[in-house]
Structures are given as structure tokens and as C-alpha cells.
Amino acid sequence: MRTEIARVMEALHLPPEDLVAVRPTQYRAVLNRILETFTVYGAQGQERLWLWEGFKGEHFALPLDEPGGWHWLSRLVPPDEQVWLLAEDWDGQKLEGNYWLFRGRVGAIGAVLRELFAFEYYIVAKDFQWLLCETHHNMLIGVGTHITERLKAAAKLSPSSSDS
Numbered sequence: 001m002r003t004e005i006a007r008v009m010e011a012l013h014l015p016p017e018d019l020v021a022v023r024p025t026q027y028r029a030v031l032n033r034i035l036e037t038f039t040v041y042g043a044q045g046q047e048r049l050w051l052w053e054g055f056k057g058e059h060f061a062l063p064l065d066e067p068g069g070w071h072w073l074s075r076l077v078p079p080d081e082q083v084w085l086l087a088e089d090w091d092g093q094k095l096e097g098n099y100w101l102f103r104g105r106v107g108a109i110g111a112v113l114r115e116l117f118a119f120e121y122y123i124v125a126k127d128f129q130w131l132l133c134e135t136h137h138n139m140l141i142g143v144g145t146h147i148t149e150r151l152k153a154a155a156k157l158s159p160s161s162s163d164s
Contacts, residue, residue, distance in 0.1 A: 079107030
């Protein structure tokens with residue numbers, strides 16, 4: 001996954017600093033904070049496949065007609081906002097846990113997601129106030145007041161979830 005993301009970034013001529021893999025020395029602390037904040041699994045969730053099954057707190061789910069939650073990013077979060085990206089290790093390359101963790105700009109993340117085969121991902125505010133997830137069931141799920149309010153408002157403006 002990390003190699004695929006780097007390949008796409010290079011093909012799109014995105015600066016490497018727009019999406020950076022989190023250093024191994026920070027990985028566990030950031031991942032655990034995400035898991036503790038947004039799931040009932042806490043740190044034990046590192047090995048879980050579908051974190052969205054255990055979301056806690058206020059959340060809102062929007063059904064999508066097809067994979068493409070990245071269509072919604074520009075409606076929900078400013079493109080220059082720095083966030084965490086938790087990407088499913090769908091090809092089984094990770095030695096520990098089921099997720100790759102990056103930090104980067106929302107605009108770059110959207111551009112990269114558009115070019116990759118559909119996979120589950122989680123975008124998390126740097127201050128851990130909200131989380132946005134796209135599942136393999138074509139659901140876009142927001143957790144936390146800030147993102148759920150924006151997602152509900154954006155959904156009201158769009159007659160179809162696949163429109164962009």
C-alpha cells in the first residue's frame with residue numbers, strides 16, 4: 001500500500017511532503033489514539049479488519065452508489081487541512097497490524113484515493129476531533145460532531161451520492 005501510494009503521488013506530480021508515512025516511532029501512539037478515541041476496541045483494534053463495526057460516539061452513515069468517497073472530501077474538509085490517513089493493508093504487506101498510517105493534506109489524499117483500487121480508509125483530524133471512513137459496503141461514515149454535521153449538510157445538497 002505504501003509503495004502504491006508513493007507511485008500514484010509520483011505519477012500525479014504531488015510533492016512528497018503532501019502525504020508522508022508516519023515514522024515507526026510515532027506509529028503506535030497515533031494509531032492507538034485513533035483507536036481509543038473512535039472505537040470500542042481501543043488499542044486492541046490494531047488487528048481488526050473493519051474498525052467501523054465498533055465506532056463509538058456520534059456518527060452518521062451516507063450510502064454511496066459506488067466506491068468514491070473521495071468525491072465528498074472537498075465538500076467536507078478544506079484541501080490544505082492536515083489530517084491522518086489510516087489505510088487498510090489490503091495486500092497483506094504489513095508486518096504488524098492491518099493499517100498503514102500517513103499524515104498529509106486532504107487535497108493530496110483525495111487525488112491519491114481517486115487513482116487507487118477501492119479499499120477501506122479512515123481520514124482523521126490531526127486533533128482527533130473527527131473521523132471519516134469509506135467502507136467496502138460503499139458507506140461514507142463520519143464520526144464526531146464536526147464531520148457528521150458537514151456530511152449531513154452535504155448529503156442534503158446532493159440528490160445522489162454518486163454525483164460530484
